[in-house]
């Protein structure tokens with residue numbers, strides 16, 4: 001049995017594999033970059049669910065007998081009216097790097113004099129079963145946005161996100177923290193519960 005993960009993001013892939021692999025050793029995990037001729041469809045949905053579906057369905061079209069998992073995640077900052085949200089990947093432009101997106105976020109918070117630095121990561125997974133059912137599993141992690149990027153672990157906006165109850169960013173706390181507490185881990189655990197029920 002195979003599960004194909006619809007992401008080209010190495011950081012995300014690593015986290016998904018770390019959570020799933022020990023729990024489902026009978027399913028071998030693969031990812032879209034292993035398919036030479038595969039071109040992902042543009043993520044032009046209006047919601048996380050739309051985009052997770054786009055990712056999962058475009059891979060399911062070429063791996064129709066296998067499990068397929070699509071993950072769409074965003075960071076919502078309360079004081080920015082929940083931006084960047086579904087636009088998190090392209091916040092600083094269509095091909096923006098993680099550091100450009102993070103720099104833009106901090107700049108916007110300064111320009112707009114954002115007082116409320118509360119924020120959440122939201123992760124929506126769309127899992128398609130071998131018999132073509134769609135399972136939706138979600139997870140969130142609340143925290144605050146720091147004043148400067150700190151830490152070297154993780155990816156994306158991890159260097160500016162301080163989870164509630166902590167004084168360090170996700171990028172300082174390291175992979176062990178995300179493996180047990182993150183929005184993605186919580187969503188993946190819901191998938192595992194459903195799979196095993």
Ligand code: IMP
Pocket residue numbers: 009012071072073074075088089090098101121154155156157158182184
């Ligand atoms: P996407 O879900 O791959 O479209 O990612 C949306 C944006 O959020 C990208 O800029 C990612 O780098 C970022 N992102 C996704 N997941 C995480 C996470 O777990 N931590 C920090 N940033 C993330």
